[in-house]
Amino acid sequence: xxxxxxxxxxxxxxxxxxxxxxxxxxxxxxxxxxxxxxxxxxxxxxxxxxxxxxxxxxxxxxxxxxxxxxxxxxxxxxxxxxxxxxxxxxxxxxxxxxxxxxxxxxxxxxxxxxxxxxxxxxxxxxxxxxxxxxxxxxxxxxxxxxxxxxxxxxxxxxxxxxxxxxxxxxxxxxxxxxxxxxxxxxxxxxxxxxxxxxxxxxxxxxxxxxxxxxxxxxxxxxxxxxxxxxxxxxxxxxxxxxxxxxxxxxxxxxxxxxxxxxxxxxxxxxxxxxxxxxxxxxxxxxxxxxxxxxxxxxxxxxxxxxxxxxxxxxxxxxxxxxxxxxxxxxxxxxxxxxxxxxxxxxxxxxxx
Numbered sequence: 001x002x003x004x005x006x007x008x009x010x011x012x013x014x015x016x017x018x019x020x021x022x023x024x025x026x027x028x029x030x031x032x033x034x035x036x037x038x039x040x041x042x043x044x045x046x047x048x049x050x051x052x053x054x055x056x057x058x059x060x061x062x063x064x065x066x067x068x069x070x071x072x073x074x075x076x077x078x079x080x081x082x083x084x085x086x087x088x089x090x091x092x093x094x095x096x097x098x099x100x101x102x103x104x105x106x107x108x109x110x111x112x113x114x115x116x117x118x119x120x121x122x123x124x125x126x127x128x129x130x131x132x133x134x135x136x137x138x139x140x141x142x143x144x145x146x147x148x149x150x151x152x153x154x155x156x157x158x159x160x161x162x163x164x165x166x167x168x169x170x171x172x173x174x175x176x177x178x179x180x181x182x183x184x185x186x187x188x189x190x191x192x193x194x195x196x197x198x199x200x201x202x203x204x205x206x207x208x209x210x211x212x213x214x215x216x217x218x219x220x221x222x223x224x225x226x227x228x229x230x231x232x233x234x235x236x237x238x239x240x241x242x243x244x245x246x247x248x249x250x251x252x253x254x255x256x257x258x259x260x261x262x263x264x265x266x267x268x269x270x271x272x273x274x275x276x277x278x279x280x281x282x283x284x285x286x287x288x289x290x291x292x293x294x295x296x297x298x299x300x301x302x303x304x305x306x307x308x309x310x311x312x313x314x315x316x317x318x319x320x321x322x323x324x325x326x327x328x329x330x331x332x333x334x335x336x337x338x339x340x341x342x343x344x345x346x347x348x349x350x351x352x
């Protein structure tokens with residue numbers, strides 16, 4: 001009997017969140033095909049004109065994207081150093097690590113790549129492969145660096161073509177949300193192609209997970225905890241109910257005596273204004289900023305540490321604080337990676 005297992009409480013599927021942002025738009029669609037109809041005279045000319053205009057618009061969009069790539073004023077590292085994990089010859093057991101993704105090459109290798117490496121070490125009987133949910137990131141990396149990363153559909157098709165029997169899915173998302181639910185839906189369409197399909201949990205699922213993440217980030221930033229520094233982590237945020245995990249983490253830190261630790265979000269609550277108000281109620285001289293995201297990508301480099309006047313760094317500096325930005329994603333933390341490994345282990349053991 002085929003087996004399709006969810007290693008999480010079904011009720012949690014109602015909560016929603018994205019690992020690094022709201023649901024990303026898909027890559028540009030192919031050009032429209034010419035309808036197979038018999039037309040003549042002005043009708044033909046009109047259709048030809050419309051098709052020509054559509055092609056011109058598509059060409060313009062592609063050129064704009066290519067120009068945007070060329071105008072990048074930052075370096076993200078050598079893409080060739082990253083193992084994209086899209087090899088065939090998988091074998092009967094596959095552990096597919098699914099991430100939102102990032103186009104920042106060094107961060108991708110040091111975070112997502114490091115998580116994949118740890119999982120590979122822990123499960124030598126499984127072939128570890130990669131899938132990204134963000135097609136716009138996949139397309140960007142391919143255009144800029146000539147490196148192609150599998151999206152989820154391609155990764156699943158690869159598993160089918162390689163006759164995988166036992167498929168374990170381990171997301172690197174922070175919590176159950178939009179992205180996670182979409183992954184479940186997409187993978188469920190392939191359930192009959194495998195003998196078993198099992199899901200591991202995202203990073204912040206159980207109370208124990210929250211406690212372990214708290215200890216990981218506190219230990220990681222202990223050198224900045226001098227009594228005069230506010231240590232602030234920037235999450236993405238979502239309009240969904242799952243946004244409550246940020247307040248839950250804040251409440252846990254405060255209850256455990258880490259009153260100089262603050263959790264905020266880019267696009268939801270707690271807002272930057274909320275965080276500033278809390279920090280100004282203390283006697284802090286310095287603010288340390290760090291992303292509460294698996295990767296250190298666009299949000300961290302621009303919304304948090306950018307030079308624009310609305311970046312978190314600029315806003316805190318304008319408020320009179322000395323600001324230091326720590327540019328690293330959670331995936332660089334060994335204790336965080338171990339949580340993902342443990343979640344994958346629970347999923348793997350359920351297959352036996």
